Amino acid sequence: DAGITQSPRHKVTETGTPVTLRCHQTENHRYMYWYRQDPGHGLRLIHYSYGVKDTDKGEVSDGYSVSRSKTEDFLLTLESATSSQTSVYFCAISESKTGVIMGNQPQHFGDGTRLSIL
Amino acid sequence: TQLLEQSPQFLSIQEGENLTVYCNSSSVFSSLQWYRQEPGEGPVLLVTVVTGGEVKKLKRLTFQFGDARKDSSLHITAAQPGDTGLYLCAGRGRSWGKLQFGAGTQVVVTP
Numbered sequence: 173d174a175g176i177t178q179s180p181r182h183k184v185t186e187t188g189t190p191v192t193l194r195c196h197q198t199e200n201h202r203y204m205y206w207y208r209q210d211p212g213h214g215l216r217l218i219h220y221s222y223g224v225k226d227t228d229k230g231e232v233s234d235g236y237s238v239s240r241s242k243t244e245d246f247l248l249t250l251e252s253a254t255s256s257q258t259s260v261y262f263c264a265i266s267e268s269k270t271g272v273i274m275g276n277q278p279q280h281f282g283d284g285t286r287l288s289i290l
Numbered sequence: 291t292q293l294l295e296q297s298p299q300f301l302s303i304q305e306g307e308n309l310t311v312y313c314n315s316s317s318v319f320s321s322l323q324w325y326r327q328e329p330g331e332g333p334v335l336l337v338t339v340v341t342g343g344e345v346k347k348l349k350r351l352t353f354q355f356g357d358a359r360k361d362s363s364l365h366i367t368a369a370q371p372g373d374t375g376l377y378l379c380a381g382r383g384r385s386w387g388k389l390q391f392g393a394g395t396q397v398v399v400t401p
Contacts, residue, residue: 214393230388
């Protein structure tokens, strides 16, 4: 158990509203990731973090922002939600506390947040 | 972006049959991982292959990494209902830490 908790697990909101999803880890891992999963697309990286206040964009970052003020928390914000952002969102961590990602290190995932934007 | 194509997208078989899932790319990966995902849960790592030509076995599951490290396959022998799930391959290229995922293969094994 990698100790990853996502909240909320389900959310329904309206277009144009701001939404923040939270990922909390208990293992002090340096690397954290936000993905979205849609049918036919697999998992696509939105943003990732390689330390407190150190974040970078993934392949589908438009319309999303992230923040990491503490090692254990990685927040994903939709500033003004759109229907195209309806998806299942997963947070993940990589097992590397030293700052070096090796090729065989797995990513461990939370159980996801199902977000519906009407 | 290094694209990973999985085939087939969906596979439905009877218990006891064998199946193979393919993961192909035109890019070279430093390593490739296979995950299984069940409804309402996040993906869980099954195996990582690193060396071209490498074969790994996990009980009835056999994973192979292509010689050129551009493709991989997952073979399940005598499938059981517990093998039902979404199988995802994910490749790690040069950019550290980031994985590129395939779209997944939904496997359904009926008793």
